[in-house]
Amino acid sequence: MRFGSKTLRLPRSATARIAVGAGLVCGGILGFLPILGFWMIPLGLLVLSQDLPSVRRWRRSMIVRMERRNGAPDRRRQGKNNRREAEKDRPEP
Template sequence: MNGAAGTRRKKHKISAFGREFALPQSRALRIAIGVVFIVFGLLGFLPILGFWMIPVGLLVLSYEFAMIRRHRRRFVIWWERRRRPS
């Protein structure tokens, strides 16, 4: 064993719409990206920016904060139950 196994870092990825998107290794940078998406999403009435940025920002932050993660998981369960044929 060469000792490199202990220095490996966990890859942070977001899965959305069947695709995976890599996130930065830095926790502070991930939080900053999530907050920036939410703030710019609030300016969604402007060209280029859009309200779509708010859920993306919440998705990024859900990997850092348990409260947001809990709501994301509840939404995923609700969505899957709704999509399932009765």
């Protein structure tokens, strides 16, 4: 899993990844205790999204929502605009 320039290695076994993700979420719920923190919940959900389709759909919808809110260009529309510009550059027959 990559976070910008940082890489986090996950276990190869799906069972181990689910256990790590569930442990992080459970530890995050106890975030009011020392050492544990609420930061563990989103990290655990990211790990779980590798293997659980329901969490993966939630993660993708969150990414789409964040991209729309931050004004990231829509890749599908960008392709259409490039075709329109290419049509304008073509000479008339």
